[in-house]
Amino acid sequence: MEEERSIALHQLMVNEGLIPSSEEEERRQSVVYELRKIVLAWIKRVAWQRRLTKQQIAATSATVLTNGSYGLGEDFFIVLCNMLKDSPEVSEIHCVRDAKAPLMRFKFDGIPVDLPYAQLKVLSVPEDVDVLNPFFLRDMDEASWKSLSGVCANKCILQLLPDVESFQSLLRCVKLWAKRRGVYGNLHGFLGAVHLAILAAFVCQSHPGASLSALVSEFFKTFAFWPWPTPVVLQDGISPVPGDASEIRSFMPIQLPCTPYEYCHSNITKSTFYKIRAEFLRAHNLTRDLLRLGFDWSGIFEPFPYSKKYTQFVKIFLSAPDQDKLGDWVGWVKSRFRSLIVKLEEVKGLCDPNPTEYVDTGIAEANVVFYCGLQPGKTNSLDIESVGMDFLKNINNGSQGSCGRMELSIVQASELPKVEQVEGRRGKGWKASWRIPRYTHQGTPVYSQHLPHYFLGYGANHEAPAGFSATG
16 A cells, blocks of 8 residues: 555656656756856856966866756856856846845756856866865865855755665655745745755655655654654764754754755744644645545645735845846845845744745736735734835945835735635736846946956846835
């Protein structure tokens, strides 16, 4: 019977498109190969701009490392970005310059790519570089380490696990669960990809040889009753070591399985911690008896019913003059979402940010809309203007020219887009995704610091601070 449950779960994964076909795997490998060629050409150009000798230019190299479900400065964000824009396979590109791990996000031949940058203190980086070798990690700056930590964690996990295939299947399942139940997305205060990977690896280590259905059941049982804030640490023969004090004091500390031993960066707040725990418990209750008559996996992956759970929401409307500026604006605001969640907690107790991004196609201005459920039964009124101004101060602090408009308002559940109220049917004028087309060459001209009068490309405009309006 347990084997039947595993087969049924595997079929659900196939139906959801979670298991890539051989053709899709070949496409992904092709994307990595083509990206490596572009990145190598980029680093050669940078070496030339910096007036290195011909021998040094020949020796200079860079590579692309993969991690996740599939196995910094002007040179990166201007030169390489422009080279990618000129590639016909690349679309929807935008830069996230001010994140803790700065990156470019785009699609290559239709495949989503997050491309962070890590600078190693070496002239040449071999294509098969061992990122766990201390030689390559020496004197690395914090931003580079943050960018590389996911790759290092991914490699360590694969080395520590007895059965990689079971781990990958479990991770695909829990990612689908987290996305459907609204608990996936580090910027919104929930679990990110590296958090889920370490949690899944922990369960696989604890239950070697278990079937997929048993691993899923044990995953939810383990973390429904985990004694947080006790850290989750993979078994590698190394005892937990002190890390960043702010991360140790976080609600759900999860240790990276690679040196230097640090805790995963987390944006979890009181509200999101409460929801994650509630969803772990719900999933455990649904999977604790896999052998019962009539058991069905689909219940675990039902979309979270926001409009039934909450009667009021904070609507966060973000817009920009055009689609080119919208990507950077939305990325910048999302990187500051935690401060908005904490402020709402101060005045409303608990809140539930919905990670789904919506677009109001009935408005001509380029826009993205987010919703945050408010705790029912809380009687104190919400001064949305005060909350908005407080959040706007945080957004404008450190901004490097991102220009856009933000509007906060209180809406009722009946005002949510129909896609949220009626599963599978999208209301007129709304869609649950957004796209950013190819950038046009706009902005401030930037010239090389190393080669006088050599034009690199266009940087971000340093425009006026973001605008804000609030309605109750």
